[in-house]
Amino acid sequence: MEEKLLQAALAAREKAYAPYSHFQVGAAVLVGDGKLYTGCNVENASYGLTCCAERNAIFNAVGAGNHQLEALCVVGDTAEPISPCGACRQVMAEFKIPVIYLANVQGRVKKLTLAELLPYSFTLEE
């Protein structure tokens, strides 16, 4: 499943809209019934409105009616596996995604838990 997620994230990355940073990112989310939802970064002339690939993938999955998200893979052209921004980590925490694969386009993958990525997070229970 790790390979399927990575391939889906790589394919999503090709769709990135990044005319300002020229930094393309793709993400894929695996949901309970085995389906995959993807997203890419979408930038804006008003830079702050940019939305990262991870959040777009999560919102696609949730918008299709899924609340149980099993795993997420994010990929970028970085020397080491890409590191998600804080906002995306907080959105991953909202849906308690247990397994997160960080990858680069060379296929280097780092597997982390949500607690490793965002310890002591603010959640629904609070």
Ligand code: THU
């Ligand atoms: N970006 C992502 O989509 N995900 C990340 O994990 C890091 C950053 C995007 C946002 C922006 O479009 C570009 O990469 C440069 O920051």
